[in-house]
Amino acid sequence: MTKPTQDSSQLILALSKGRIFEDTLPLLAAAGIEVLENPETSRKLILATNDPGIRVLIVRASDVPTYVQHGAADFGVAGKDVLLEHGGEGLYQPVDLRIACCRMSVAVNAGFDYENAVRQGARLRVATKFVNTAREHFAKKGVHVDLIKLYGSMELAPLVGLSDAIVDVVSTGGTLRANNLVEVEKIMDISSRLVVNQAALKLKRERLQPIIEAFERAAAADRSKQRG
Numbered sequence: 099m100t101k102p103t104q105d106s107s108q109l110i111l112a113l114s115k116g117r118i119f120e121d122t123l124p125l126l127a128a129a130g131i132e133v134l135e136n137p138e139t140s141r142k143l144i145l146a147t148n149d150p151g152i153r154v155l156i157v158r159a160s161d162v163p164t165y166v167q168h169g170a171a172d173f174g175v176a177g178k179d180v181l182l183e184h185g186g187e188g189l190y191q192p193v194d195l196r197i198a199c200c201r202m203s204v205a206v207n208a209g210f211d212y213e214n215a216v217r218q219g220a221r222l223r224v225a226t227k228f229v230n231t232a233r234e235h236f237a238k239k240g241v242h243v244d245l246i247k248l249y250g251s252m253e254l255a256p257l258v259g260l261s262d263a264i265v266d267v268v269s270t271g272g273t274l275r276a277n278n279l280v281e282v283e284k285i286m287d288i289s290s291r292l293v294v295n296q297a298a299l300k301l302k303r304e305r306l307q308p309i310i311e312a313f314e315r316a317a318a319a320d321r322s323k324q325r326g
Contacts, residue, residue, distance in 0.1 A: 109152045109305055112166055112174030113137075114159035118290055121197035122175050124320075129312035151305070160227075163189060163293060172298040173306065178288045179267055182231050190294040192310055195317045198290045200269040202231060204283040207256045212263065212282040216241055225255035226265035235265070235285050253277040 113119050115137045126133065132148040137156045145154040155171050163184040165171040175195065176184075179202055204224075206212045215222060216239070225246040226232045236243045246261055253273055255261040267288055268274065268281055292313055299306060 107151050107305070109173070109302065109309075110155055110171045111152065112155045112157055112162045112171035114162060114175075115156055116159075117198045118159065118175055118177070119156075121290070122195075125195065125197070125313045125316045128316035129309045131309070160184075166293050166295050169295050169297060171295070172302060173292065173294045173309075175290050176293050177267075177290045178286075179228055179231065181291060181293070183228055188296055190296050190299055191291045192294060193292040193314045193317055194289055195292055195313060196289050196320065197317075198288075200267045200288050202228065202265065202285040202288055203268045203281045204235075204263050204265055204285065205253075205256075205268070205274050205279045205281050206263045208278045208280050210256070210262060215262070222263055223261040224263045224265055225252055225261035227252070228265055228267075231285065232265040253279055 113122055119137060123133065126147075130149070131152055133145050133154055134147060135142060135145045137145065143156045145156065147154060155165060157165055159177065160180050160183070162171075162174040162176040163181060166174045166176075167184075167188040175197075177198060181189075181191070204212070219242070221242040221244065222236075223246060224232055224236070224243045225248050227247065227249055229245050229247055232243070232245055246255065248255060252264045252266045254277075255264055256279060257277060263282075264279075265285065271281060274281060292310065294306065294310070
């Protein structure tokens with residue numbers, strides 16, 4: 099088990115810029131924590147908060163579990179898509195925060211008959227950065243695929259003949275439509291989770307537990323509001 103950050107009075111939170119950061123701010127506010135700088139306008143990668151004992155690391159979304167697992171951060175917020183690719187070793191995942199919600203889907207060119215290709219047992223070329231999730235999904239369906247690992251601009255792959263299909267996260271579907279792609283299969287719903295370094299949870303429980311509970315309450319209240 100990897101050690102947490104050294105100073106037991108200090109907590110470090112790992113977040114990615116963009117939607118997860120914005121959606122986490124109300125949860126932090128519920129715990130009485132305010133981030134004092136905006137990562138979109140600041141070049142700093144370590145941001146102060148109104149609590150001198152809590153700092154925020156700004157990292158790539160795919161790196162959040164790594165920073166937490168290895169103790170460079172005590173806790174973080176990561177999407178289910180990222181966590182499935184990373185694996186959960188060394189991570190405690192106490193709360194599904196139900197923020198940054200989207201879905202993992204298969205998409206193809208508008209003119210490609212995906213259902214027919216699957217039915218006929220065709221071997222599909224699939225571009226994705228979510229290789230483990232894609233492999234598991236197609237294996238369950240009994241579909242033979244060649245997976246092509248990409249790190250961005252997934253929508254380009256079918257347009258230039260690199261792949262027959264893509265597996266990617268979809269929110270509104272606007273980017274797919276703009277590139278003449280259609281969503282043909284939903285693999286799973288995605289939301290973001292609170293992840294905590296397991297050693298930090300033991301050694302810094304007094305500091306971490308109230309924050310975890312505040313996040314839990316805020317997420318539950320938001321779910322109730324949505325249902326209402």
